Amino acid sequence: xxxxxxxxxxxxxxxxxxxxxxxxxxxxxxxxxxxxxxxxxxxxxxxxxxxxxxxxxxxxxxxxxxxxxxxxxxxxxxxxxxxxxxxxxxxxxxxxxxxxxxxxxxxxxxxxxxxxxxxxxxxxxxxxxx
Amino acid sequence: xxxxxxxxxxxxxxxxxxxxxxxxxxxxxxxxxxxxxxxxxxxxxxxxxxxxxxxxxxxxxxxxxxxxxxxxxxxxxxxxxxxxxxxxxxxxxxxxxxxxxxxxxxxxxxxxxxxxxxxxxxxxxxxxxxxxxxxxxxxxxxxxxxxxxxxxxxxxxxxxxxxxxxxxxxxxxxxxxxxxxxxxxxxxxxxxxxxxxxxxxxxxxxxxxxxxxxxxxxxxxxxxxxxxxxxxxxxxxxxxxxxxxxxxxxxxxxxxxxxxxxxxxxxxxxxxxxxxxxxxxxxxxxxxxxxxxxxxxxxxxxxxxxxxxxx
Numbered sequence: 001x002x003x004x005x006x007x008x009x010x011x012x013x014x015x016x017x018x019x020x021x022x023x024x025x026x027x028x029x030x031x032x033x034x035x036x037x038x039x040x041x042x043x044x045x046x047x048x049x050x051x052x053x054x055x056x057x058x059x060x061x062x063x064x065x066x067x068x069x070x071x072x073x074x075x076x077x078x079x080x081x082x083x084x085x086x087x088x089x090x091x092x093x094x095x096x097x098x099x100x101x102x103x104x105x106x107x108x109x110x111x112x113x114x115x116x117x118x119x120x121x122x123x124x125x126x127x128x129x130x
Numbered sequence: 131x132x133x134x135x136x137x138x139x140x141x142x143x144x145x146x147x148x149x150x151x152x153x154x155x156x157x158x159x160x161x162x163x164x165x166x167x168x169x170x171x172x173x174x175x176x177x178x179x180x181x182x183x184x185x186x187x188x189x190x191x192x193x194x195x196x197x198x199x200x201x202x203x204x205x206x207x208x209x210x211x212x213x214x215x216x217x218x219x220x221x222x223x224x225x226x227x228x229x230x231x232x233x234x235x236x237x238x239x240x241x242x243x244x245x246x247x248x249x250x251x252x253x254x255x256x257x258x259x260x261x262x263x264x265x266x267x268x269x270x271x272x273x274x275x276x277x278x279x280x281x282x283x284x285x286x287x288x289x290x291x292x293x294x295x296x297x298x299x300x301x302x303x304x305x306x307x308x309x310x311x312x313x314x315x316x317x318x319x320x321x322x323x324x325x326x327x328x329x330x331x332x333x334x335x336x337x338x339x340x341x342x343x344x345x346x347x348x349x350x351x352x353x354x355x356x357x358x359x360x361x362x363x364x365x366x367x368x369x370x371x372x373x374x375x376x377x378x379x380x381x382x383x384x385x386x387x388x389x390x391x392x393x394x395x396x397x398x399x400x401x402x403x404x405x406x407x408x409x410x411x412x413x414x415x416x417x418x419x420x421x422x423x424x425x426x427x428x429x430x431x432x433x434x435x436x437x438x439x440x441x
Contacts, residue, residue, distance in 0.1 A: 100231065
């Protein structure tokens, strides 16, 4: 996040007032540029999560990411850039989590399958050696 | 945020001041989302697997948490604090998922090793079983070969025995032929004629000895056989005399055979007098035929076709 507010208490009173006003406007009005780059990053993260199978293994996280991306787009269209940036950043985090969850779930499932296969193999060998 | 236009410079300044203070310098109030973010981050950071395999993700969560803390301490907009708190939570979760995946990968490696070990073990066992089974088949073949050999040997022995039996039968036939014995319904019977005895006496003439020799040697060569020696007379003279004579003649033959080394137990004798003529007693040739000694032979097992007392 880029917007930063600092009060400098060492300043004399009139400057304090003016500076405060300037900073206040800076923080609250839309001086934040449209988060075009972050939107692209978030969309890429979404696509990667989908490719990793998040639709099956992390549906909740993927849905949250998609909703936040939509909200970010809407906010950006309406000029609420700071809000758009926040939604876009959260969408990226949700998408990356969805991807990580999909991958770990698949790995866990693969381990289970392998153990099952080993068990079957064991039984087969036992049967053969009888 | 809306700034109202008011007349008067002081009023404007006051409003601006108030707005600034309200937005940026309000006293920090507790933020529950930040509390939650701290908890989740701590939990992820204390996970040993995450510390090993999700360092980048943990670092990124930590940065978001530091940002959230700084904003909170600076009394920033709660929306901003919550935003960084949210990023902290999600990045902590990402770190944990990455750790989970790394753990699963490790387990997969272990499982593959285990599977390979089992497969190798199984193949080894299979090979051992195959070898054992081959050995068993080899031994079975060997047993079959030995059995066949044994059968062959038995057949050979049986054949040899048959040949020997045949030879014995042939030899016996020759001996019987030599003895001039006859096959009768009582078995083999040798008749010693009257001419071999002194007239009216039991003693054997010298000419009888050739026949006695043959009889003795036959008995020696066929140790299973026994003989029954029967004395017979014609009807001339008293019955008592004839009875005694027939007995004595049978004894004479027995003694001569025993003298030539045949065990006496193998020989039975019987005087039958004039009771069993083989021809008419009305003429001289008939009577001569009736004066005789008959030797009845048992079979190889010492059995007579009819007992010695069958008559």
